[in-house]
Amino acid sequence: MKPLIFDFEIERTEHNSVVSYIYDEQQSLNVYQANGTTKPFIDLCADDLNLATQTRVIGENSDASFELSELGTKTKIGGEKEDLHDMLLELKTKTFSTAEKDD
């Protein structure tokens, strides 16, 4: 018999990757590349994001990269670039994560 609580389990979905970012050892934070320059991910601006949606950025297929996965075909916010940026950050910093992960 399946415990009742699992009736409410939903799969965490992976969407198409839009932006990749990579940890910068020297700056001690995550960065991405846009227009030939490297910027902190938290400073991601709408124009950079627009560029990033056209050409994937650094770190793909690298162990050190972290793909930011959302949007793709699931996005409900259309072409609002400011919203797009907010959404990327919100999903990355709002969602579940374990306090102390050991695997």
Added chain:
Amino acid sequence: MIEILLITNKGDITTDFVVSKLTSLRVAFYRLNTEEIGKSVQVSLTVNNGHFYLYDISKGIAINLCEVKSVYFRRPEIHVTNNTLTSGQKEFIKAELLYTLEGIYRILGNAFWISNVYDIRNAENKLFQLILAKELGFEIPNSIISNHPKQVEAFYSENNSLCIIKPIKSGLVGTNNEEGVIFTSKVEINKQNLERTRECPIYLQNLIEKQADIRVTIVGTKLFPAFIHSQANEEARVDWRKTDEILEYSQISLPLDLVKRCQALTKKLNLNFAAIDFVLDQLGNYIFLEINPNGQWAWIEKQLNFKISDEIASLLVEKIS
């Protein structure tokens, strides 16, 4: 000399905000990404002479743990990726790394922490939180954790058959973050599913008709209260974290007695950071749901231009001055 230590992992974007503030303040700090222990980070802890050091090979620096005065504790992770090891050996290495890390936490025991890892762990139990909140005078939902079918049925009936179910610990299912997740959901208890409450206790609360959800982030004694317009989004009505869409947020002022209770709660739990969730009901009551002793905050800082990262950085710096 490095006196501020940030304990987390590389992918923790939230810590990036604090890094950015500390960098702009030109304060020396070290971000210990714990998954790097065994890779670019080496430890040397010699008890006899009190020589407790971290060595970051990629940066070419040494950190004397005895000189650390402020610690920001976020999301340490341990990864064992050596594929030449058996799974048992990997588990062994993982435990060795974790216990080394625990030793480091002990060495840092006299530093100022946001927040101390042992206080965070102590505060995490949701049942304990509700008991404490009730003692401090917060309004709390009708709540039961039970695997006693008759008690579950009675609770459900007493609450007009309008209840929510939520995880007792965390919503994550499985060891992998991507496997599954359980959000707070409206539940129907009936004769068919009642027996399925025996194996695993369930956590039920009465369903509260909301005006909104309220997220109060606290750093030190400073509060950052946010009104989450969750009722405008169908998917977010019961659990505002459920939707992938951007919700609307507003800054709000809390009643003074509620502010004092929030401060009293974090003080009681010895937390220098917390994110407290309330429901604002239709009558204007703030109903305590839970306190997240190491909760997420970066998105709400961005949404409402809160100065949470400034406050965290200020507290860390204040303790080294």
